[in-house]
Amino acid sequence: MDFSFCRSVRGGLEQQQFTELSSIMDSVTLSSSFDRWVCTLSSDGDYSVKEVRNVIDALSLPSHSEPTSWVKFIPIKINIFAWRARPDCLPTMANLIRRGVTLESSSCPLCLSWEEDVHHVFFRCDLARAVLRRVCRWWDLDWQRWSSFSEWSSWFSSIRLLQS
Structure with missing residues (x-):
């Protein structure tokens, strides 16, 4: 060379x-075809924003073992609220x-007994339990003492709500 x-x-x-470089380069065989960019994210080798978006989402978005289920006769804001509550967001x-927000305390402002986290707000706080009991009574459902979203979700999936 x-x-x-x-x-x-x-x-x-x-x-x-x-x-050493010369001996390495002597072993390289170049193709006579035209060079082209190849994207390894898709099966056809073509670049697409969708494929890159899917990879970014898979790496950065939280994943949950249970899929998000939208209940069509419940207002969208309630569906979104539940969707944010499940992963503690x-x-x-x-x-x-x-x-990093500076607060005087992390205790629940209603009962002052426990740290206010998502499980306390929905399942451990006495006020939360009272609200859930009344909602169940209003919808004519049997109230249960849930301790997590997965327990509540299993119960919710098993009931049949009447559409109005």
Whole structure:
């Protein structure tokens, strides 16, 4: 292989590296086809924003073992609220402190007994239990003492609500 450099290769380490590089390049066989960009994210090798978006979403968005289920006869704001509550993304006192907001306390402002996290707000606080009991009575459903969203979700999936 013929190389034209501005200066000659000096001896020693430089000559050794040049010799190694030359032997590596001698083993390379170039194709006569045209060069093209290939995106390994898609099966056809073509770049698409959708494929990149899917990879970014898979890496950065939280994943849950249970899929999000939307209940069509419940207002969308309630569906979104439940969707944010399940992965603990509501602005509870505990979450605000974890995100750097300065607060006097992380205790529940209603009962002052427990740290206000998403499980306390919905399942442990006496006021939350009273509200859930009344909602169940209003909808003529049997109230249960849930301790997590997965328990509540299992119960909710098993009931049949009448559409009006």
